[in-house]
Amino acid sequence: MALEDTNNKLLPPKHIAIIMDGNGRWAKKRGLPRTAGHAAGGETFRTIANYCRSIGVKYLTVYAFSTENWKRSEEEISGLMKLLAKYLREGLRDMEKNHVRFRFFGDLSRLSPELRKLCEDAQSRSAQYHEVTVNFCLNYGGRDEIVRAARSFAEDVAAGKAKPEMLTEQLFGTYLDSEGVPDPELVIRPSGEMRISNFLPWQTAYSEFVFMNVLWPDFTPADLDAAIEEYHRRNRRFGGA
Ligand code: FPP
Numbered sequence: 001m002a003l004e005d006t007n008n009k010l011l012p013p014k015h016i017a018i019i020m021d022g023n024g025r026w027a028k029k030r031g032l033p034r035t036a037g038h039a040a041g042g043e044t045f046r047t048i049a050n051y052c053r054s055i056g057v058k059y060l061t062v063y064a065f066s067t068e069n070w071k072r073s074e075e076e077i078s079g080l081m082k083l084l085a086k087y088l089r090e091g092l093r094d095m096e097k098n099h100v101r102f103r104f105f106g107d108l109s110r111l112s113p114e115l116r117k118l119c120e121d122a123q124s125r126s127a128q129y130h131e132v133t134v135n136f137c138l139n140y141g142g143r144d145e146i147v148r149a150a151r152s153f154a155e156d157v158a159a160g161k162a163k164p165e166m167l168t169e170q171l172f173g174t175y176l177d178s179e180g181v182p183d184p185e186l187v188i189r190p191s192g193e194m195r196i197s198n199f200l201p202w203q204t205a206y207s208e209f210v211f212m213n214v215l216w217p218d219f220t221p222a223d224l225d226a227a228i229e230e231y232h233r234r235n236r237r238f239g240g241a
Helices: 025-031 034-055 072-100 113-126 141-159 168-173 221-233
Strands: 013-020 059-066 102-107 133-138 186-189 208-211
Touching: 025 034, 034 059, 034 072, 034 133, 034 221, 059 072, 072 102, 072 113, 072 133, 102 113, 133 141, 141 168, 186 221, 208 221
Parallel strands: 013 059, 013 186, 059 133, 102 133, 186 208
Antiparallel strands: none
């Protein structure tokens, strides 16, 4: 039986990861530019992040920009970067009030110096908070994360700080961007696509995936509740009988 809180509502997973997909299609349906879809998606992010906090989710990880998204038009990329900066600035203002920790998964070196500074400031200023953490995947690719981790371990070996035989899954995890963050129990992908698109391949080895037909800008707290209910209907065995 799934655990329930005092309101008879199913307790949420500790860590939910979301692929915020469908912004472009949402805009196209309305005859709007793709950037308008991302702006609507940004508002959904805010609503869902607040809702997650209110129901007790401890970690929320969102796919904001992938290593493959650089293939998009310059206009769309710069629109997305501006939006990210806007939400980070706002998030920073609310951070102290809500005690939210911000972390960034991905290779930030390719971002503009201003955006990178915003990310680094948000990360260091919020490092003292442990109640709720939002992980932004920015210029993130799962394979890239694993390669960077492997390179960093190899550098430690070359410097005499580690030995190849020391490497375990647990130790390798400490070289990943997600170091110290428990694996997501639930991954949600709205928009009808059914693939993981290089999102947290290491961390989601045993996650439950819920694919939904709603486009991200239309995604509501009720959709999140539905995904959590679906998660509770699954029988998680972790390879056991
Ligand atoms: C995928 O939809 C979405 C993205 C590539 C960007 C997600 C970014 C936001 C929601 C903006 C703000 C983010 C934060 C964290 C504040 P798509 O463009 O691939 O949609 P499509 O598949 O319908 O074309």
